Amino acid sequence: MTTETLPGLAEAYLERLEKAASHLPRARRRELVDDIEAHITEALGPEPTEADVRDVLARLGAPEDIVAAEQPPPEGALHRRGPREWAALFMLLFGGLIFAAIGAMFIENRGVLVVPAVAGWLVGLALLLSSPAWTPRDKWVGALLWPGGLYGGFAFMFGTFISGTQYCGLHECVRHASDNVVDITGTVIVVLVPVLSAIYLARRA
């Protein structure tokens, strides 16, 4: 906005509005506050008296009433990120890795580590599915991208490296340049996808 100096009363009013609208989606909240700010700027003119400001704000009504006139939020949007949602995101991403690391202290057979890894991810999945903060579509995204979270990503990554070594015969290793491309893009994808999916979920809650 071009008016750098709204009167203190108006600033306080906008802050109250911002607070009252804290449950709205970020974009909508910004837009509403911007609209009201533009309204005040327009109504006040260059050098308003305190009485002018009071009059404009009185006509606007209480910030809480303005927010109450917003459409009832769609189901799920009433709940925003809380401890459970953060825990869900954390466990979806890192649960598999953490549980596998803990498992590695007790289990010799590396191949069995997938069991605690899946268990760790399932904790995240359970938190995700039980949270009212996400829509069914969000939950599908969280569950399918990527099962196992970063552990699933790393498992996939090592899988491709291992299959890469299968090209090695007894006498010479044949690795095609295209295999490296697959490995690198694969690695980027399996790390990025769970991270992006977690960011998506964090923004949707």
Place this chain on the structure above:
Amino acid sequence: MAPALSQLRRGVLEFCVLAQLRDQERYAFEIVRTLGEAEGMVTSEGTLYPLLSRLRKEGLVETTWRESSSGPPRRYYTLTDRGADVLDAFTVEWERFCRSVDRLLASRSTAA
């Protein structure tokens, strides 16, 4: 009495907003002030902004940002084709409704 009136007002408010845009585009402040100055229409001018946002989401109005000669850019509202249809349909219904209500309210003299 008062709750019934405020229900009625809430119901017709969006059409009053649409009607402001029937022949011309306007920016939010104009719309809000016009309705704010209409007697008995809105008690809190600010509550019209959520309404404008909803009308846009429902595709009844469109907005464009336009530079203004005096101050920051303004968001102008225009009626979409669908908005115009909705407004026309409501206007017809409303006139019929008004006639009926008027007749019924006046009927005590004739019915007595």
